Amino acid sequence: MKQSLVREPPALKAALMVFMLLFLGVFIALPLATIFREALKNGISSYIAALGESDAAASIRLTLLTALVTVPVNTFFGVMLAWAISKFEFPGKNALITMIEIPFAVSPVIAGLLFIFLFGSFGWFGTFFASHNIKIVFALPSVFIATAFVSFPFTARELIPLMRELGKDDEEAALTLGASGWQLFWKVTLPNIKWGLLYGIILTNARSMGEFGAVSVVSGLVRGKTTTMPLYIEILYGEYMFTAAFAVASLLTLLALVTLAVKTVVEQMLVFQRKKSEV
Numbered sequence: 001m002k003q004s005l006v007r008e009p010p011a012l013k014a015a016l017m018v019f020m021l022l023f024l025g026v027f028i029a030l031p032l033a034t035i036f037r038e039a040l041k042n043g044i045s046s047y048i049a050a051l052g053e054s055d056a057a058a059s060i061r062l063t064l065l066t067a068l069v070t071v072p073v074n075t076f077f078g079v080m081l082a083w084a085i086s087k088f089e090f091p092g093k094n095a096l097i098t099m100i101e102i103p104f105a106v107s108p109v110i111a112g113l114l115f116i117f118l119f120g121s122f123g124w125f126g127t128f129f130a131s132h133n134i135k136i137v138f139a140l141p142s143v144f145i146a147t148a149f150v151s152f153p154f155t156a157r158e159l160i161p162l163m164r165e166l167g168k169d170d171e172e173a174a175l176t177l178g179a180s181g182w183q184l185f186w187k188v189t190l191p192n193i194k195w196g197l198l199y200g201i202i203l204t205n206a207r208s209m210g211e212f213g214a215v216s217v218v219s220g221l222v223r224g225k226t227t228t229m230p231l232y233i234e235i236l237y238g239e240y241m242f243t244a245a246f247a248v249a250s251l252l253t254l255l256a257l258v259t260l261a262v263k264t265v266v267e268q269m270l271v272f273q274r275k276k277s278e279v
Contacts, residue, residue: 035253036250038242039247042243047247050243050248051251055223055227055232056232059227059228060229062225063228063229066208067208071205074152074154075200075204078152078155078159078200079197081156100156103152108150108214112146112218113217115145115218119137119141138219138226139226142218142226143218143219145218146219147214156200159200171188195266196270202266205259209228209252210252211230212231215230216231221235223235229251230252236248
């Protein structure tokens, strides 16, 4: 007996499409267009001048430097955690998986406060660093630490299910052929997870460049020294320097759009890899 096919009423389908387009237009396309329109409102020369201003250039450099520091660190530990969790059984494994999710569960502002309690002048480790003239809070190290904390889970969360899905067969076969641990990683594991790893790196990089809450607490908002692009945008907007604020915001938005485009390509490659592994 043939099953009857359920078809949506054409009017309902059209209404949903219109609602979706209106929603995306109002909440996505219109804000993006507004950012670039306001940034270029006074001409391209004013736009370039706003980005070339010393504090703006410093915020751009710090944002890129922060990503350059935190992404490799989180990538390294993310791969190690994913490898340990997906390939081995050990006591406390479930607790470790739960701990990876903590940066998502804790508000970034609270995370920033926690680092002040740890590394501030009267924190648990602050007195030690102060006695050795090492400044953590309200200096560059605190920016790196806070950003690394909030962007930490992305690589591990992407790789854990992928490595579980791939299983252990390839690694075990390589071991029987005499491969060392280093060869096992570079010749077998890494090629199998390369697209998932790249996807996690892209997400980590996007969060590192766009982080505001935790960094705003620990940075001290020292212009030209500890202000990343999101923080500097907030400072400019608070000082009613709207054109300059939108100029920096447009650059950060452009970086986000480029990241999104790369993410889409990598996501398609990851889907292709998973389908290939199922065949």
